[in-house]
Amino acid sequence: MNAADLAVLKQHLIDPEICIRCNTCEATCPVGAITHDDSNYVVDADKCNFCMDCISPCPTGSIDNWRMVPRARPYTLAEQFGWEELPAELSADELAAAGVALPADEAHAPDEAAAEAAAVLRTVTGGSALPGEAVFNSAAFGAAVPPWSAAHAYTNLYGPKSATTATVVGNFKVNEAGTENETHHIVLDLGSMPFPVLEGQSIGIVPPGVDASGRPHHARQYSIASARNGERPGYNNLSLTVKRVTADYQGKPVRGVCSNYLCDLQVGATVQLIGPFGSSFLMPNHPRSNIVMICTGTGSAPMRAMTEWRRRLRKSGKFDGGKLMLFFGARTREELPYFGPLMSLPKDFIDINFAFSRAPDAPKRYVQDLMRERARDLGELLKDSNTYIYVCGLKSMEEGVVLALGDVAAQTGLPWETLGAALKKEGRLHLETY
Amino acid sequence: MSSIDYTDKIPNNVELAQDKTLQRALEHWQPNYLQWWNDLGPEGSTNFDVYLRTAISVDPQGWAQFGYVKMPDYRWGIFLNPKEEGRQVNFGEHKGEAAWQDVPGEHRANLRRIIVTQGDTEPASVEQQRHLGLTAPSLYDMRNLFQVNVEEGRHLWAMVYLLHKYFGRDGREEAEELLHRHSGDADNPRILGAFNEKTPDWLSFYMFTYFTDRDGKFQLAALAESGFDPLARTTKFMLTEEAHHMFVGESGVSRVIARTCEVMNQLKTDDPAKIRAAGVIDLPTLQRYLNFHFSVTIDLFGADESSNAAIFYNTGLKGRYEETKRDDDHRLQGRSYRVLAVQNGQLVEREVPMLNALNEVLRDDYIKDSIAGVNRWNKVIEKAGIPFRLVTPHKAFNRKIGALSGVRVSPDGRVVSEVEWATHEREWLPSAEDRAFVASLMGKVTEPGKFANWIAPPVIGINRQPVDFEYVRFG
Numbered sequence: 001m002n003a004a005d006l007a008v009l010k011q012h013l014i015d016p017e018i019c020i021r022c023n024t025c026e027a028t029c030p031v032g033a034i035t036h037d038d039s040n041y042v043v044d045a046d047k048c049n050f051c052m053d054c055i056s057p058c059p060t061g062s063i064d065n066w067r068m069v070p071r072a073r074p075y076t077l078a079e080q081f082g083w084e085e086l087p088a089e090l091s092a093d094e095l096a097a098a099g100v101a102l103p104a105d106e107a108h109a110p111d112e113a114a115a116e117a118a119a120v121l122r123t124v125t126g127g128s129a130l131p132g133e134a135v136f137n138s139a140a141f142g143a144a145v146p147p148w149s150a151a152h153a154y155t156n157l158y159g160p161k162s163a164t165t166a167t168v169v170g171n172f173k174v175n176e177a178g179t180e181n182e183t184h185h186i187v188l189d190l191g192s193m194p195f196p197v198l199e200g201q202s203i204g205i206v207p208p209g210v211d212a213s214g215r216p217h218h219a220r221q222y223s224i225a226s227a228r229n230g231e232r233p234g235y236n237n238l239s240l241t242v243k244r245v246t247a248d249y250q251g252k253p254v255r256g257v258c259s260n261y262l263c264d265l266q267v268g269a270t271v272q273l274i275g276p277f278g279s280s281f282l283m284p285n286h287p288r289s290n291i292v293m294i295c296t297g298t299g300s301a302p303m304r305a306m307t308e309w310r311r312r313l314r315k316s317g318k319f320d321g322g323k324l325m326l327f328f329g330a331r332t333r334e335e336l337p338y339f340g341p342l343m344s345l346p347k348d349f350i351d352i353n354f355a356f357s358r359a360p361d362a363p364k365r366y367v368q369d370l371m372r373e374r375a376r377d378l379g380e381l382l383k384d385s386n387t388y389i390y391v392c393g394l395k396s397m398e399e400g401v402v403l404a405l406g407d408v409a410a411q412t413g414l415p416w417e418t419l420g421a422a423l424k425k426e427g428r429l430h431l432e433t434y
Numbered sequence: 435m436s437s438i439d440y441t442d443k444i445p446n447n448v449e450l451a452q453d454k455t456l457q458r459a460l461e462h463w464q465p466n467y468l469q470w471w472n473d474l475g476p477e478g479s480t481n482f483d484v485y486l487r488t489a490i491s492v493d494p495q496g497w498a499q500f501g502y503v504k505m506p507d508y509r510w511g512i513f514l515n516p517k518e519e520g521r522q523v524n525f526g527e528h529k530g531e532a533a534w535q536d537v538p539g540e541h542r543a544n545l546r547r548i549i550v551t552q553g554d555t556e557p558a559s560v561e562q563q564r565h566l567g568l569t570a571p572s573l574y575d576m577r578n579l580f581q582v583n584v585e586e587g588r589h590l591w592a593m594v595y596l597l598h599k600y601f602g603r604d605g606r607e608e609a610e611e612l613l614h615r616h617s618g619d620a621d622n623p624r625i626l627g628a629f630n631e632k633t634p635d636w637l638s639f640y641m642f643t644y645f646t647d648r649d650g651k652f653q654l655a656a657l658a659e660s661g662f663d664p665l666a667r668t669t670k671f672m673l674t675e676e677a678h679h680m681f682v683g684e685s686g687v688s689r690v691i692a693r694t695c696e697v698m699n700q701l702k703t704d705d706p707a708k709i710r711a712a713g714v715i716d717l718p719t720l721q722r723y724l725n726f727h728f729s730v731t732i733d734l735f736g737a738d739e740s741s742n743a744a745i746f747y748n749t750g751l752k753g754r755y756e757e758t759k760r761d762d763d764h765r766l767q768g769r770s771y772r773v774l775a776v777q778n779g780q781l782v783e784r785e786v787p788m789l790n791a792l793n794e795v796l797r798d799d800y801i802k803d804s805i806a807g808v809n810r811w812n813k814v815i816e817k818a819g820i821p822f823r824l825v826t827p828h829k830a831f832n833r834k835i836g837a838l839s840g841v842r843v844s845p846d847g848r849v850v851s852e853v854e855w856a857t858h859e860r861e862w863l864p865s866a867e868d869r870a871f872v873a874s875l876m877g878k879v880t881e882p883g884k885f886a887n888w889i890a891p892p893v894i895g896i897n898r899q900p901v902d903f904e905y906v907r908f909g
Binding site for chain 2: 017018020021022023024027028038039053056057058059060061064084417421
């Protein structure tokens with residue numbers, strides 16, 4: 001999700017009442033986004049890339065403050081220098097008056113270099129405690145760099161003011177009819193417009209029409225579910241996994257603007273497309289590289305894409321692929337998108353593990369339970385520096401998954417302090433949640 | 435380079451295992467260090483589980499890992515910031531040469547002296563603070579005290595590493611001496627005066643961590659510019675830890691002020707006697723503590739004119755604060771600086787060669803930084819609607835070192851007679867009664883989330899934990 005895509009920015013700010021001007025943040029910031037005058041330390045919204053490096057070294061916690069602001073008008077340095085305290089949060093009405101709305105319910109935001117999306121849609125937390133010891137901070141674990149053998153990703157070819165048009169060439173349900181979480185597989189054709197993508201990247205859809213306050217809808221992001229050479233190989237097309245949103249996170253009935261628009265599209269309709277986004281949640285391409293995929297719900301989209309690309313490579317007989325291991329969680333078997341096609345993949349190609357949290361006649365199981373059950377095999381993969389781990393799904397899964405990884409590492413005799421740091425630094429652990 | 439080897443007896447990121455001689459020497463020093471910690475570290479705390487931050491690597495994500503630790507098991511070790519390829523000496527006559535990876539022979543004695551002086555302050559403050567755990571106003575504060583203590587211990591390690599690695603036998607002897615001198619010991623005191631003063635109560639502790647640890651910040655920042663690369667890398671990492679110590683001081687005093695103002699508003703009074711009777715510290719007493727700690731601390735920067743300071747700078751050993759951010763020739767030959775002197779009973783400014791005045795330059799940078807924090811304390815008072823402001827005393831007030839020592843100067847910068855000094859000393863510096871009153875308030879509070887009457891709770895907890903988190907568990 002890039003600067004222009006959403007009208008709202010979660011701006012990084014420092015609380016002048018708590019800051020003690022120790023300069024640690026300014027010394028730590030790798031991009032020079034933090035500066036100071038005689039009264040305040042401030043963050044330059046144009047430079048901050050949400051890497052979170054400054055968060056844990058701050059001795060006061062003053063660094064960990066965020067305000068939703070119109071992206072076009074973040075607080076300037078001059079404004080911040082003048083503060084004696086942080087301004088109050090803008091209310092939804094004030095934001096609307098400024099011409100923007102908060103990201104809505106279904107804004108499935110897989111990421112981009114994780115960073116900005118992380119800041120906009122995650123509850124960003126402080127400290128980089130080991131999981132389980134304090135508030136979980138995913139930025140402390142997830143990599144901001146791609147694997148060394150990732151292909152080069154094109155990003156931002158089309159912005160909201162220069163969206164391109166795609167045609168719907170397929171739209172069908174990928175889980176059992178009648179389930180609560182109706183999920184669609186939508187194929188878009190780009191015609192002759194350049195739109196090169198990689199597995200793990202995402203795109204934005206601009207729904208037509210205006211919101212309640214008469215402003216055009218902002219774009220919603222979706223992970224690409226197809227391989228780099230197209231849903232149909234050799235054609236300029238791509239696919240998305242879209243869950244029809246009928247309730248918000250609290251379960252209140254809400255009709256998701258974009259998801260309902262997409263799920264209801266007829267073949268032949270056109271949509272406005274922006275992107276592509278994302279330059280770190282990318283798959284390794286070197287021989288014998290292993291991929292561990294952990295996902296829930298529509299978080300399966302990038303996993304489907306990576307699996308499909310590996311399957312095509314394997315079929316070509318010219319690529320010596322490593323192991324693939326998938327941990328896939330859903331409430332019930334019926335709700336699981338792509339269940340059928342997954343089951344027909346050869347066992348020696350991919351090691352698939354399903355967890356159902358609401359299967360009627362079985363105890364609740366989550367992906368992290370499965371990971372612990374498979375500790376021995378997962379541990380073997382963790383030992384291999386050619387193993388890359390991808391996590392995509394609801395925010396709430398993140399901490400449990402990282403904890404499980406830590407436990408499996410410990411059982412395998414790998415100190416998590418070292419392994420976790422290496423995974424992050426080498427672009428081998430990617431977290432993408434919403 | 436940045437990951438720390440915890441499989442070693444001495445955690446480090448300097449490949450200690452590759453240097454057997456050094457490893458053996460440090461392993462020999464380690465038990466003596468632990469003995470010192472047990473003898474003179476925080477009193478009666480050996481069994482406490484303390485929610486401490488420990489570095490596991492020197493990058494932003496790894497250096498602050500939180501968890502319960504018994505302090506004697508704290509992983510003290512040797513952590514250097516990553517090496518910056520191609521780094522140069524950035525000031526003095528060697529400017530532009532490659533930074534030294536070994537000690538240049540001609541500067542050996544001076545470098546050793548700098549490192550020993552810095553190293554000596556670290557265990558000194560632990561010794562000064564060793565009884566404070568018995569009167570902590572909350573678990574939160576007790577935890578902060580212990581965090582400061584273990585990190586001062588680690589800073590000693592950092593300096594001892596440099597002594598062992600680069601100074602051979604006399605380095606090892608100096609390292610032993612660092613454990614033998616003791617704060618306030620009549621026969622074998624710590625090197626610098628302020629580190630032989632007592633830290634008898636928590637107000638003194640907050641003032642000390644605000645003012646004196648800030649001196650540490652400025653000294654470390656000046657050493658972080660050093661042309662001797664291992665010293666620069668060591669002190670850079672220490673600075674990250676030092677920030678927490680100043681936070682403890684600034685927020686500590688701020689909370690004392692907040693509580694005092696609250697009581698003043700409840701009682702609608704500014705009468706110190708009534709305020710004291712309500713069990714909180716009156717603002718004039720806070721001002722006197724501030725005067726004392728400020729003046730004692732600015733003495734730590736040394737004489738206003740110092741040929742040593744000139745030599746340290748000229749030879750590339752110790753820079754100015756933010757040397758590399760300054761826009762000048764970084765040689766300073768022919769430049770001048772104004773220092774204070776007394777002439778005919780008046781304070782006057784004199785122009786002296788800047789190289790000789792570098793202690794004063796650092797002191798002035800320090801004063802500017804200190805005042806900024808005092809202004810933030812004043813905001814707390816202002817917010818409470820109370821017409822009182824704290825001020826830092828004049829820099830000539832109560833000085834014991836340099837051209838201003840022996841001159842009686844009032845906090846507002848007038849040279850005064852002995853008689854006037856004696857008349858007003860009790861208004862300017864904490865008296866024995868002041869100290870006795872503050873001491874009378876001290877008492878240990880151990881229930882999570884509860885705070886002594888004289889101090890307000892913090893705004894937020896440590897590492898985003900709640901304020902009523904059990905920061906210390908008693909074994």
